[in-house]
Amino acid sequence: MRLAFLGPAGTYGEQAARQFAALEGFQDPEFVPQGSIRAVVKALADGGCSAAVVPVENSVEGGVTACLDVLWEHSDLQIRRALVLPIRHALLGSGPIDRVSEVLSHPQALAQCSQWLAEHLPDALQLPTSSTAEAARLVAGSRFRAAIASRQAAEEHGLEVLAYPVNDVIGNCTRFLLLQKEGGPAEGSTHCSLAFSLHANSPGALLEALSCFAHRQLNMSRIESRPSKREMGEYLFFVDLERPAAGEALQQAIEELRGLCQHLALFGAYPLTNLAEEERSPAG
CATH class of the missing domain: 3.30.70.260 (ACT domain)
Structure with missing residues (x-):
């Protein structure tokens, strides 16, 4: 069982993929990171993976448009299960917070932390990346760059947690979908x-x-x-x-x-x- 998710290691997509694997009882799953949501779905559609995990909606920022667009393009795919995952962002870096002049993250994560950033890092330049974990990878070793990502991403990429939590809404959560090519309604479908x-x-x-x-x-x-x-x-x-x-x-x-x-x-x-x-x- 190969599960595609939005990578690299340490994303919320990886957390969701591991939760899905446990809920579905997949034996020895292989988690396959992809560079974009489109690439995640394509890995399933082209047969490179058995399942795909994509974010479809955030409680603060609404629908994930890239997911909706690619679902329409691959309308033969089926949703096997949905998962609502709590999102707890952290500010990660390798230097002191008072020297941070650039903050990197996925656009949704930057938006989910906009008030915190305005209050604590008002002069920092905000730079979008393909995922939160990719932001963590890019800032590793920098003394003036920081990333908004999960604390798991800090462990994966050797970063310090400079502040936690930094999301504006305490109840921030994202709904993820587990996609497969075929199958009827799963047991307990609601x-x-x-x-x-x-x-x-x-x-x-x-x-x-x-x-x-x-x-x-x-x-x-x-x-x-x-x-x-x-x-x-x-x-x-x-x-x-x-x-x-x-x-x-x-x-x-x-x-x-x-x-x-x-x-x-x-x-x-x-x-x-x-x-x-x-x-x-x-x-x-």
């Missing part, structure tokens, strides 16, 4: 995901599409739009639904929706594990 494009941008078209779920009392837990990239004003819609115990209503809704769509992508049904809730529980 959610399902789909995406669609409409025949035309006409009045009431989206309302008509969403009414397929509403009049069957199916609850949407998320809806997000992305530009189709073909023409201005044309969008794709990504929808997550809570899966009812009886699947007839959901199947009926999908069949009705199919007739209203130019293209409909079904990503399957899956269970969701929320580690953020477990962290907040008295037992956690």
